[in-house]
Amino acid sequence: MAVEFNRIITLLRKERGLTQKQAAQDLGISQAQLSHYEKGIRECGLEFVVQVANYYGVSCDYLLGRSAERSGQTITVDQLPDTAAHGDSVYRGSVLPVMYKKLIENSLDILFDRLAACKDKGLVAAVSNYLMLAVYRVFRQLYQASPKNVASMFRISRARWQSDTDAAMHVAEADLQAALAGESGAEVPRAVAALDMTTAGLTADYPRHATSLMNLIKNSEETVRELQR
Numbered sequence: 173m174a175v176e177f178n179r180i181i182t183l184l185r186k187e188r189g190l191t192q193k194q195a196a197q198d199l200g201i202s203q204a205q206l207s208h209y210e211k212g213i214r215e216c217g218l219e220f221v222v223q224v225a226n227y228y229g230v231s232c233d234y235l236l237g238r239s240a241e242r243s244g245q246t247i248t249v250d251q252l253p254d255t256a257a258h259g260d261s262v263y264r265g266s267v268l269p270v271m272y273k274k275l276i277e278n279s280l281d282i283l284f285d286r287l288a289a290c291k292d293k294g295l296v297a298a299v300s301n302y303l304m305l306a307v308y309r310v311f312r313q314l315y316q317a318s319p320k321n322v323a324s325m326f327r328i329s330r331a332r333w334q335s336d337t338d339a340a341m342h343v344a345e346a347d348l349q350a351a352l353a354g355e356s357g358a359e360v361p362r363a364v365a366a367l368d369m370t371t372a373g374l375t376a377d378y379p380r381h382a383t384s385l386m387n388l389i390k391n392s393e394e395t396v397r398e399l400q401r
Contacts, residue, residue, distance in 0.1 A: 176237025177221070178212040184228045185210075187370040199227060240386035242371060275391070278384030282374070289366035294355075298347035305341050309334075 185195045196206040199220075208214040225232045231244025239245065280303075287296050312333065315321050328336055352364065375382045 175212060177216075177235055178210050180235050180237065181224055181228075182210045183371070184230065187372065188228070195227075199223060240390035241383055242375060245383070275384045275388045278381040279388045281381050282378050282385050285378075286367055286369070290363040291366075292351055292363045294347065295351040295363065298344050298351055302341055302344035302348065305337055305344060309337050309341075 185192070190198075192206050192210070193203045196203040199206065201220075205214070209216055209220075221232050221235055225235055230242045231239065233239040233244035234242050283299070284296075287299060290296075312326065315325065316323070316330070323330060326333065371386070374385065378385070
């Protein structure tokens, strides 16, 4: 939890465009002390956590990494907005698939809205290709798990599809990097400027969907960190 605190207070300071010296003065501590907190060298007391929460306008739970929401809200599936027209009945009342579906769909809404603002067809194509390949990969694994499903649904053979999909996803990632570097012909500064984001800005711009994105990021990083242990 201490690791989350030092990461988040650094994030909030930088998002607001403050130097360590400015933030330390406002908080009534030395720059060296704030530096130690941000680097995780020293742990602060509860009183300082509350002070920082008030200073940045966030909750203590958010500062401590207990909530992905700046407000500290703990979401339920009913609090996430629906994006699909068919509703949730397709999941036969199971809460977990509905929750993850909403997290992914709402996060994709934000992702593609930011991509649209970039006005770079190469960037949109690269991201879309990568995501479609990821969905294809998962669907095919599920489909092939049942021996009753007919293999001829797919044109790529069972022996090749996984390696070929890996290769295609790597190419899509390379296309993404090339587009962001300006190799797709778009005006890079304008495209990248459209990708400027802060946690506060995302919450303000996407009040219905930012919760999903923040929780998707939190869940994904927890999954990755499990591999690092």
